[in-house]
Amino acid sequence: MQPSIRGNDIVFVSQGDLWRVGIDGGLAHALTGHVAPASYPAISPDGKAVAFTGTYEGPTEAYTMSLDGELPRRITYEGGMNVAGWTPDGRVIVATGIRSTLPNTQLMTIDPATRKSAMVPLAQASDGCYDPTGKTLFFTRMRFQGSHTKRYQGGTAQGIWKYTEGSPEAVNLTKSYAGTSKDPMWWNGRIYFLTDRDGSMNLWSMAPDGTDLKQVTKNENWDIQSASIDKGRVVYQLGADLHLVDVTTGEDKKLDVTLESDFEGTRDRWQKDPLSYMNGLDVSADGSKVALTARGQVFVAPVEPGRFVEVSRKPGVRYRGGMFSADGKWVYALSDQSGETEWWKMPANGVGFAEQITTGSKVLNMGGKISPDGKRLAYYNKDLELWIVDLATKVSTKVASSLDDTISDFAWSPDSKWLAYVMPSSTFSRINLLAVATGKSTTVTTDRADSTSPAWSADGKWLYFLSDRTFRSLVGSPWGTRQPEPFFDRQTKIYALSLVKGLRSPFEAPDELTPVPAAPAKTGPVNVEIDLDGIQGRLWEVPVPASNYNLLSATAERLIVQDASLSGPRNLVVVDIKDRDVTPKVLVPSIGGYQLSQDGKKLVVFKDGKLFPMPASAPVAAMDKPVDLSGWNFAVQPREEWRQMFAEAWRLERDYFYDRNMHSVDWNRVRKQYEPLVDRVRDRSELSNLLAQMVSELSALHIFVYGGDNRRSPDSVGIGYLGGLLTRDAANGGFRIEKIYQGDPDYPETLSPLVRPGTELKAGDTILAVNGVDTMGAPDIGALLRNQAGKQVLLHVKDGITAKERDVIVRPISGGQANDLQYTDWEISRRRQVESASNNTIGYVHLRAMGSGDIATWERDFYPVFNRSGLIVDVRHNGGGNIDSWILEKLIRKAWFYWQPRIGNPYWNMQSAFRGHVVVLCDEGTGSDGEAFTEGIRRLGIGKIIGTRTWGGEVWLSSSNFLGDGGIATAAEYGVYGPEGKWLIEGHGVDPDFVVDNLPHATFLGKDAQLEAALAYLAKEIKDKPVPVPPAPKYPNKAFPQKKIG
DSSP, X not given: OOOEEETTEEEEEETTEEEEEETTEEEEEESOOOSXXXXXXEEOTTSSEEEEXXXXXXSOEEEEEETTOOOOEEOOOSSOEEEEEEOTTSOEEXXXXXXXXSSOOEEEEEOTTTOOEEEOSOSSEEEEEEOTTSSEEEEEESOOOSSOOTTOOSTTOOEEEEEETTOSSOEESOTTOSSOEEEEEEXXXXXXXXXXXXXXXXXXXXXXXXXXXXXXOOOOSSOEEEEEEETTEEEEEETTEEEEEETTTOOEEEEOEEEOSOOGGGSOEEESOGGGGXXXXXXXXXXXXXXXXXXXXEEEEESSSOOOEEOOOOTTOOEEEEEEOTTSSEEEEEEOXXXXXXXXXXXXXXXXXXXXXXXXXXXXXXXXXXXXXXXXXXXXXXXXEEEEEETTTOOEEEEEEOSSSOOEEEEEOTTSXXXXXXXXXXXXXXXXXXXXXXXXXXXXXXXXXXXXXXXXXXXXXXXXXXXXXOOOBXXXXXXXXXXXXXXXXXXXXXXXXXXXXXXXXXXXXOOSSSOOOOOOOOOSSOOOOOOOTTGGGOEEEOSSOOBOEEEEEEOSSEEEEEEEOSSXXXXXXXXXXXXXXXXXXXXXXXXXXXXXXXXSSEEEEEETTEEEEEEXXXXXXXXXXXXXXXXXXXXEOHHHHHHHHHHHHHHHHHHHSSOTTGGGOOHHHHHHHHGGGGGGOOSHHHHHHHHHHHHGGGOOSSOOEEOSSOOOOSOOOOBOBOSEEEEEETXXXXXXXXXXXXXXXXXXXXXXXXXXXXXXXXXXXEEEEETTEEGGGSSOHHHHTBTOTTSOEEEEEEOTTTOOEEEEEEOOBOHHHHHHHHHHHHHHHHHHHHHHHHTTOEEEEEOSOBSHHHHHHHHHHHGXXXXXXXXXXXXXXXXXXXXXXXXXXXXXXXXXXXXXXXXSOOEEXXXXXXXXXXXXXXXXXXXXXXXXXXXXXXHTTOOEEEEOOOOOOOSBOOOOOBOTTXXXXXXXXXXXXXXXXXXXXXXXXXXXXXXXXXXXXXXXXXXXXXXXXXXXXXXXXXXXXXXXOOOOOOOOOOOOOOOOOO
8 A cells, every 4th residue: 555644645555546535544545557557656845746656668667746636757867766755955866776786775866857867875775864954864775575474584674764964874773673674654753663572563753763552553463565654644555555654642443435436457457368377278088179277267268269158167266287087078177166276077068067086185286187088187296195086976085195296297098097107205316107007106217217207008018218327428538727517418218118028119120030020900908917027027129219308109100209409498208119210200390288188199288379189190280271360358356366366376375384283383363364365356466565565474474475467558668878977067068978887808798888898988987878869858868768788879978188079879778787787797706895995905796696697607707717615605595496515616626736747836626625714694685595595605614704694594495386377386305404403594594604794875886895804814814824736746757776887
């Protein structure tokens, strides 16, 4: 709701729009009505205007409008702007990271009339208020840390600081409390703010020096979400309501507000791009129909022209994994109609009623497979169990369970008497065969390699599967730059397991003792007989080259498999069984997936957003007649869907959370508390807010709420950026280049557009015109750069020294590229500071995160400095990932002997081992795997840690519990503990060995106290504990004594 109060007016957010209501509640009137959302309203000091954040053209910008209503006026053109309030003299305060090099939030003030802006000289300021003089700012240090976590006390907990213009540094007013204190508001000589120091987020006040704390509200069980003050009255959001409290008398009342609205967001909407939500595809046994699961609904489409069927018609129910019965008359799907995810069957022609098959489930059930005879369905669940349900009796039997990972890759034998499945283990995944009649499973593949994707031959005599047993490293030795390591591409081959003794592989060429076998006579149904004795010894290799295969299928004539190269497309490959040459052929290149019909005669291939049916035996793919989905669209009933997604989010959190006991939180009570508010949701973003409040009750990190079918502007027009800081300069008639952000000169593609070869502008030059348009006639130069990223743009510029004018062509970069460039500028300035201060004796590597791109950064920046005496690994603001072990492994390598060539310096084994002293820099922005890396540095004795306490998120996640519309409330799934039997890092963070804080004002001015501390520490260590390369010993004397002759 994000309310703002001034005088007798309150402006708040609902349905993605701004609304105005009186302080006594009543009928609220809409101020905005754009399809794109508006947020963060703030009424001006004179009560005549409101500033707010809007995304009308795509970028997040600041707007102002009259409180009486008018066309909103855009006052920023830089992107990434969030309105945070007003100054006493009528300037808009915005929070933005657009002008910070390290991605941190800063405050900026903007004159709404002239659009002139000025930075508040503070780093890490996310919101704030001024005292009446406009000289002292009370601000929240740190932005919201991202995870919805009640009673959070990690290193990124927000606190309230004070900064007075001209003072040497800001002062922490709430340092005595480790939890959250935020949203300061000034009134009558006191600071009112939100804090959770009594367990719930309530309104408190304090003196301007941080003393004399007083609690104003005492709400229990509900957190205040946001608040605003005027003349001693605070309006705040609690749950789904607005409250008004008089801070003098303590009188607190709930406001009854009615929206004058047609509630457009709750009307049925037609989903006209169902493929974007499709997450399930099945082909009928005869290949005549396909079942499509999209946005929680199931549909049946004919392969040839025919009637398109909407199978599921139950609003507020999500269906998953729709698949045909053996005879094609029914569609089986997982449904939460009962309140749990159970298997149901529905008529495939859409006529009739659904019937529940399984009951009593207490955890999420997942993907299944129906037996060829149509009598059984195998499925697995989130508790790592494998079940089979008899479809006639509806009796479910647990047949296997795992302690390591999900049991998957089911494949029924042609006679339905056996089920092959993949059983994960702590080493490698192995294929098991389950005899359905006895319930006994037998492992049939080795424990020395992963074996997956079992596929039965049509005659039931062979079980084909994939296994990674080919190890040919593309790197031959550890010699070379950047310490090359073995890399194994194309590990997977196709194997065939003979199910009875005495069989010869169908791929084996005939010889004089074994002629070509006669074609088998067509008989009755297949009867699969398996001789389990010595079965692992009856393994044949299908003679095709190893590759990156997955998703294997088999027909009577051929094997079908996906082949995905590491950097190229995923191709559909066939291997003809009768072809003695055995050459894999690409049937369809660059596919999105495929499905084989149960009778093995039809294929449906997903490619380029279309479904292509074709005979499974086709020598050439038929790609001219896709399944006709042109008329596929369906209605979504938002309110029913929101109710379903709320219940599902609650269930998925229950089923995915790493602690079955839910941190001892009464999870059923939590649902009862929050679920009634679903009926008051009027917009998808409001559902996200409600979900965030609910999941925060678990007090865990890595719980994020994002995505979903939110309102978006139809006019998404990005801004092109020039890679510099530009300011309006009327005296010079244009926008002056104040600073050009530094790219890495060794990697020209990272350079600012302003300094690319042929452009070569510099700080002090002025941009007079963009594409022939005078910049002084535009509201901002950003307005002239809309929709210009990546395009040729003509700039008319004036030299800052000679005043000569010229034209240059530049290609502006996107917002993401601009952010990357500014971050690079910060990194390069740190590296140059380290090299200058240490005379190149200390190396510097900054890791932004712990992902695949960051190991590339390590390779680029570590190996040029691996032989220095000191090393700073900077993981400040590290967003996490999963590669900590890779980097820790590099740093624990030791030099244990040295090679001395005839001429030149010695070098050591292990290659590129770092021999010097190590410091890791961390801060409150170091999160997740960045924290794991930091803690590893300490526990493995690699070096020292300098900085501030980290985020505190160490229960890892998979981010796989998505809702039907693509949104998610993630679950913390994998707790981390140490050998001493204690949970690590979660909720607290990693404490550095030496605490050094980069204070807000000094940091804004360019000082980096943490880096300076690291340099000082390493300089002392290098001096006191030098690590020179030991000199080679005296060469041995191997001369044999000779007797003198004569």
